[in-house]
Amino acid sequence: MAELVREIMIDATPETIWPFLVDPEKHVEWLGTVADIDPRPGGVYRVLVQGRHQSAGEYVEVVPLEKVVFTFGWEEEGNPIRPGSSTIEISLHPEGDKTLVRLAHRGLPEDAVSDHTHGWDHYLGRLAVAGSGGDAGPDDVSPREAAGA
C-alpha cells in the first residue's frame, strides 16, 4: 500500500507539542474547526475541516509524548479514502531543544487503481521530495499522462 510521509522540524519540546495532538481545544488551533477526539485505543477521531470536510476514524495506539496512531478517511460522497480505510501515524522525535514531527499516511489506494507504474507513484514521489524539504519542481505531467496514458 502506498504511503505518504511528511516531516517538519519544530522548535519546541514533545511536552509542548503533545497537547496539540490530544487536547480537542488545542487540536483545532492547527487542524479542524471542530475536533471530537477521544485519544485512547478504540476512541473516536472526528475532525471537521474548513467546516465541510468531515474526517473520521478511530484511535489505534496512543503513546504519550511519542506517537498517536489512528484510522482515517473522509465521509464525503465520492472520496476514495473512506473512514477506516487508511491509517495516520504522527510521531515525535526529539532532537536537542527541537522536535522532528513525522506524519505517515498509510493505506492510500495506490495498488488498487494504478498499474504500479504511474499515477499515485508519480504524485507520492513528488510529495516525498517536497516533504523532505526539497523542491519537486513544477508538476508538468498532466493527471492523464501521470496515470499512464
Next chain:
Amino acid sequence: MDAALKALAEPRRRAILRLVWSQELPATDIADTFADVSRPAISQHLAVLKDAKLVTERRDGTRRLYKANVDTMAQLRAFLDDYWTSGLERLRDVAEAAETRKRQTKGRK
C-alpha cells in the same frame, strides 16, 4: 459498506479499472478481454464502478464507453498535499508560540 471501497474489493473490478485507466473502451471490448466472465456480469461490474465514481461513462450512439475517473485521483492528491502540509505548518506555528511562552515564564532565553 461504502460504494467505492466495495467496488475496489472485487479483484475483477480492479482489473477492469486498470484496463480503462489510460484508454477509453467500449463495454464490448472490456467484456472480450475477460473470456471467462459473462457480459451481464461485466455490465454489472461497470455499473458498480460507475456508481462509485471510479469510472465515467460516455454514450456514443448505441455504444457505452468507459474510462477511469482520473480527475478524482488528481483532486485527491492536491487535497491531501495541502491538507497535511498546511496542517503541519500550523502545528509548528502554534507549538513554537506555546514553547516561547513557556521559556519566557521559566526565564530561559
